[in-house]
Amino acid sequence: MAEVRAEMVANVWKVVAAEGETVADGDTLVILESMKMEIPVLAEDAGTLTRLAVAEGDLVQEGDLIAVIE
Amino acid sequence: MFSSVLVANRGEIARRVITTARRLGIRSVAVYSEADADLPYVAEADAAVAIGPAAPASSYLNGPAIIAAAIQAGAQAIHPGYGFLAENPEFAAAVESAGLIWIGPSPESMAQMGDKINARNLMEAAGVPVSAGTREPVADIAAALAAADQIGYPVMVKASAGGGGIGMSAAAGPAELTAAFETARSRAERFFGNPAILLERYVQRARHVEVQILGLPAGGHGGSSPGASADGRVLALGERDCSVQRRHQKVAEETPSPGVGPALRARMLAAAAQAGETVQYIGAGTVEFLVDVSAEDFTFLEMNTRLQVEHPVTELVTGIDLVEQQFLIAAGEPVSFEPGQVASSGHALELRVYAEDSRRFLPSPGLIAEWVEPSGPGVRVDAGYTAGNRVTPFYDPLLAKLCVHGADRAQALERAAAAVDGFVVSGPKTNLQFHAELLASAEFRSGDYDTSLVDRLRGDSGG
Numbered sequence: 415m416a417e418v419r420a421e422m423v424a425n426v427w428k429v430v431a432a433e434g435e436t437v438a439d440g441d442t443l444v445i446l447e448s449m450k451m452e453i454p455v456l457a458e459d460a461g462t463l464t465r466l467a468v469a470e471g472d473l474v475q476e477g478d479l480i481a482v483i484e
Numbered sequence: 485m486f487s488s489v490l491v492a493n494r495g496e497i498a499r500r501v502i503t504t505a506r507r508l509g510i511r512s513v514a515v516y517s518e519a520d521a522d523l524p525y526v527a528e529a530d531a532a533v534a535i536g537p538a539a540p541a542s543s544y545l546n547g548p549a550i551i552a553a554a555i556q557a558g559a560q561a562i563h564p565g566y567g568f569l570a571e572n573p574e575f576a577a578a579v580e581s582a583g584l585i586w587i588g589p590s591p592e593s594m595a596q597m598g599d600k601i602n603a604r605n606l607m608e609a610a611g612v613p614v615s616a617g618t619r620e621p622v623a624d625i626a627a628a629l630a631a632a633d634q635i636g637y638p639v640m641v642k643a644s645a646g647g648g649g650i651g652m653s654a655a656a657g658p659a660e661l662t663a664a665f666e667t668a669r670s671r672a673e674r675f676f677g678n679p680a681i682l683l684e685r686y687v688q689r690a691r692h693v694e695v696q697i698l699g700l701p702a703g704g705h706g707g708s709s710p711g712a713s714a715d716g717r718v719l720a721l722g723e724r725d726c727s728v729q730r731r732h733q734k735v736a737e738e739t740p741s742p743g744v745g746p747a748l749r750a751r752m753l754a755a756a757a758q759a760g761e762t763v764q765y766i767g768a769g770t771v772e773f774l775v776d777v778s779a780e781d782f783t784f785l786e787m788n789t790r791l792q793v794e795h796p797v798t799e800l801v802t803g804i805d806l807v808e809q810q811f812l813i814a815a816g817e818p819v820s821f822e823p824g825q826v827a828s829s830g831h832a833l834e835l836r837v838y839a840e841d842s843r844r845f846l847p848s849p850g851l852i853a854e855w856v857e858p859s860g861p862g863v864r865v866d867a868g869y870t871a872g873n874r875v876t877p878f879y880d881p882l883l884a885k886l887c888v889h890g891a892d893r894a895q896a897l898e899r900a901a902a903a904v905d906g907f908v909v910s911g912p913k914t915n916l917q918f919h920a921e922l923l924a925s926a927e928f929r930s931g932d933y934d935t936s937l938v939d940r941l942r943g944d945s946g947g
Contacts (some may be wrong), residue, residue, distance in 0.1 A: 423849040423877045448877035449839065449847035450648070455711075476850075482809075 416459040418481040420474040424448035424466050429479070431457075433466045444468060462464050485815045486560040486585055487511060491529070492550045493565030495868030496884060497791075499525040503562050515550055517543035519876045523868060526872065535878040538878045544568040547575045551582050559931065561585035561814060563807075567880070571598055571647070587814040588700065589700070589789050593763040594750040597787040600644045601682050604684070607784045610762040612755050615774065615783040617684035628665045631659055632682050636805055638688070641665055643672030644680035647788075648730025651675065654686045688768070689934045691743045691775040692729065693782070695756035696721040696798045698809055699765035700823065718760035720753035721802055722828050724773075724794055728922065730845050730938045736922060737794040738833045741933025742893065743777060752782055753928050759787060768806050777934055791887070793836070796866060800832035800889040832889045833895040835919045838881040839912040842921075849875045849914035858906030862889040862899050865907075875912045879927050883914065888902040893931065897923060 424446035431443045437457040443466070446453045457463075465482035468474060488511035491498045498514055504513040514529035519538035526532045533553040534541040543549070544569055554562055562579050562585070564570035566894035569906055573591035580586050588594070597603045602619060608614045616635045621644060622628045632639045632655070639666040643651040651671030656662035665681065674680045702716030746754065754861060756771035770792045772785040795806050804826070809819045839848050855871040867884035869875065875883065886903055886932045890896030901923045907916055927933045 422847055425877060446851075447642075448849060449879065449881040451847055451881075453846065 416461070416483045417456075417479060418455060418458060418483065419480045420476055420480055421444065421453070422446075422448055422476050424453060424474055425451060426470055426472040426474060427438055427481045428446060429468065429470050431463055431466065435463045437461065437463050437483060448475065453469065455480055457481075457483055465484070485510065485811065487815060488513065488557075488559045489531075489561045489563055489587070489811070490515065490550070490557065490559035490571055491525075491555040491563050491565060491777055492544070493563075493567070494520050494544060494879065495523065495525065496866045496882065497793075497871040499528060499868060500866050501565060501807055502529050504811070505605075507810065509807060510811070511559075513554065513559045515544070515553050519874075519878055522873055524870050524873075525868065533557055538876060540568065540754070540878065547572070547578055551578060551584070554579075554584055555715075556583065559584070561587055561811075562795075563587040563810070564790065566790050567648075571788070572632055572849075573598065573696040585814050586769070587810050589765055589767050589769060591765075594789045596763045598787050599643065599672075599680070600642060600646070600786050601680065603787055604682070604784065606762060607759055610758060612759050612762075613781070613783045615685045615687070615830065618682045621680035622665070622683055625662055625665055628683060630760060632658070632661055634685060635685050637661075638686040640684045640686040641668045641679070642682050643668055644682050644683065645674055645676040645678035647676075649729070652732045652927075662941045666820045687774055687776050687934075691725060691727040691741065691777055691934050692772065692785075693723050693725050693727070693741050693744060693752065693775050694770050694772040694792070694868075695723050695753055696795065696806070697756050697760045697765065697769050697771060697790070698806075698813075698819070699760050699767055700721055700819065700838050701766050701813055702764075715824065716761075716764070718757045718765055719823055719826070720757045721798055721804065721826060723749060723752060724792075724797055726794065727933060727935045728928070728937055729935050734794065734836065735838075735938065736833065736835050736919070737797055738831065738893075738896075740828070740831065741775075743775060743933075748775070748780055748782070755784070757781070759784065763787075768810050791917045793882070794834050796864060796885060796887045797832040797834050800862075800864065800887060801828045801830055802826055803829075828889065830889055830891050831893040832887060833896050833900050835886045835900065835922075836882055836915075837884040837886055837907065837909070837919075838915045839875045839883050840881050840915055841913040842915050842917035845878065845915065845918075847881050851875075852909065852911040854908055854910040856906070856908035857884070858886070858903040860899065860903065860906075862896070863903050864888070883909065883912075
């Protein structure tokens with residue numbers, strides 16, 4: 415199981431992947447926006463996206479859970 | 485002169501404008517979003533009005549709320565700073581319709597220059613050099629590929645309504661162009677609400693050099709000082725080299741440009757004044773050029789119809805307060821200096837201190853625990869924050885501008901290195917370490933650098 419967490423305080427601009435989807439290492443899961451910059455959050459492992467913890471428009475803090483891949 | 489001004493901006497630039505207002509005895513009114521209530525500029529203004537939630541669309545981009553705040557607070561004029569509504573001609577026109585003074589060029593000149601394709605065509609017609617490129621918006625990928633075949637690869641893909649490097653990328657061939665076009669179009673729609681795209685020839689070894697202009701109003705307002713006659717002239721107040729960039733955004737600037745000799749400089753200043761006169765430009769503006777280092781030639785890039793972020797370097801070498809000139813021109817009064825006798829002295833640098841890490845340049849919001857600004861001969865810090873402030877993800881990452889002036893470039897570099905060393909920020913990550921490396925790098929120190937310098941410093945060939 416791999417947990418994907420936010421690297422910084424940011425707004426969730428786009429949710430690209432969906433729960434239940436099969437993802438490959440390096441796939442874009444969500445795109446965050448912070449300080450006028452878009453930051454793609456990538457899968458760091460291949461597997462099934464069992465949990466997507468954020469929705470578009472959410473504000474995430476550094477270290478917040480974004481997704482779980484199993 | 486008007487007796488009160490509202491500053492429709494935040495952070496360091498709001499504070500910068502308030503400082504000049506105070507020196508001239510003009511009452512200042514700040515506006516702030518819910519995220520910015522604790523910032524220094526809010527406390528330093530004579531009055532402050534809350535205008536909405538953190539999101540820019542609800543606050544600093546909310547034109548009606550800003551005009552209402554000006555009327556409520558009894559402000560007679562509005563200074564837009566840079567970014568947000570500063571280059572929005574509809575907002576400028578709404579300010580004037582509300583009976584307030586707009587501190588900037590006419591909405592007509594702003595509209596003419598705001599669209600990069602239109603500006604390019606206008607400049608070409610006026611005899612200002614432009615690069616090979618498209619003369620109308622590129623509608624789709626097929627049109628982009630056809631245009632690139634004509635222009636010749638590599639090409640630069642840009643949003644016509646864009647700014648700040650957003651959506652901009654270079655393409656070396658058809659595959660890269662397809663990707664670059666898609667990215668540019670989606671960003672152009674999202675950030676600027678206008679999908680128009682243009683293509684231009686990409687110059688490999690280029691410097692980004694801009695010229696500060698100041699358009700004096702035509703006709704006879706004021707005019708008590710005989711030297712500072714109001715006559716419609718556009719003055720060129722020297723250049724700024726802005727070639728130190730990451731993600732097509734400026735990180736450090738200097739004047740004079742170490743890559744521009746006297747003959748090239750004279751041609752660039754004349755072209756910039758010509759560009760301003762073509763749109764009957766009034767007030768402070770900046771004409772940006774791309775300088776082809778190997779050909780010692782230049783082409784028009786775009787014009788910014790507002791005060792530029794990096795205006796302090798021009799102020800340091802000329803001794804002219806550009807915000808003061810903006811106030812005087814908006815009030816219909818003569819500028820404070822003799823237009824024919826502007827002298828430049830020494831060398832100035834600006835280092836943009838961003839809330840981002842020094843390696844990958846990724847944003848790093850957070851609470852500022854410690855903030856110590858450097859001081860010393862020739863050091864000027866324009867800061868938007870101080871200890872105890874929280875840097876939020878809603879706005880750009882600029883924390884402060886560290887500016888230094890020296891008798892020559894060597895002294896300016898030496899003072900800059902000491903000042904970077906003396907600038908202490910803890911909490912958010914900053915790019916101060918990057919600036920220390922930049923100032924120590926052989927390429928920057930030599931003065932012989934171009935817009936790919938930062939990629940080379942980071943060992944990254946991609947651009």
